Amino acid sequence: MNIGELAKRAGLTASAIRFYERAGLLASVERRPNGYRVYPPEAALKLNLIVAAQKAGFSLDEIRSLLPPDLVNWRHDAVLEALRRKVKDIEALQARLAQSRAHLVALIGEIEAKPGGIECSENARMVLARMLDGKLEQPQLAPADLRRLGKSAGRRRTS
Amino acid sequence: MNIGELAKRAGLTASAIRFYERAGLLASVERRPNGYRVYPPEAALKLNLIVAAQKAGFSLDEIRSLLPPDLVNWRHDAVLEALRRKVKDIEALQARLAQSRAHLVALIGEIEAKPGGIECSENARMVLARMLDGKLEQPQLAPADLRRLGKSAGRRRTS
């Protein structure tokens, strides 16, 4: 199977697959005499796994450090530890989101609760004040690698 | 007040404040004869507001489009709409996170449930298979601007 065929099967682009190879997620692969990469059918499985792990919030770096070269000799303990850590990360993010949501909902309530009486600027000043002290201390969170978890799951190839 | 003083008060760096000005979030400010920026005390309030909005998941672009120049003539309806939209975004992300978390927890359970009997490679293959079809379709989500919501709230200046 050539790279284009594999890309189609995995729902990726050929350039993404080359990128994964360059990034060390895929071992360097067999070549035809003309230089074309040739993939065995299992390659699609590995790509699907990578995509799934990404959707679950793992970075390519994390995935590389956990993926065994052969797809069968997993480092059990490391994988379990990473999974548990990721669950913790998600829970922390969930807590933060719940706080943010609550703040926003409260803010909406305060803004709506003034049908037009008290001068607009008066109102604005009060709402502002409440908004600012409400936000001043939120839970400190793990490093920035949580960002990934917020990514869209859509983005299937459109061509 | 000079920029360094303002930065200290707002918990930002001077370069961040210059960046916000360049990005159109802050109107260009009065200068001393030597070129130094001079800020009125209210400036800190505006910066606090920007920081608060960012923590709530708004991008600088969004903030710029909502922030009135005078801090008092808000476009009520636009602000309310933006707030409600942001709450929706947060809820969508929460749903996605709950799914991811559930998947990971289930996966951990499956891996743990094999004390060492069935060949490791057998187990790996099964777990893999279940993992892949579980993930294949997740809720499609709004564009990628949800990323911001995952950012750490920590990162108070350390110098």
Added chain:
DNA sequence: CATAACCTTTGAGTTAAGTTGAAGGTCAAG
């Protein structure tokens, strides 16, 4: 034999929200 549809590598561009560095002007203290 021309053309399209593949494939190759390399290098640069994308986004967001800043940070860092160079090169230089200004100001107060000792």
Added chain:
DNA sequence: CTTGACCTTCAACTTAACTCAAAGGTTATG
């Protein structure tokens, strides 16, 4: 008069996960 702490601009760098373009080789088809 020099040291150190400020301030100025501008340009380039950072991160992640790719994408895109250029320039060229290969293969199948009409």
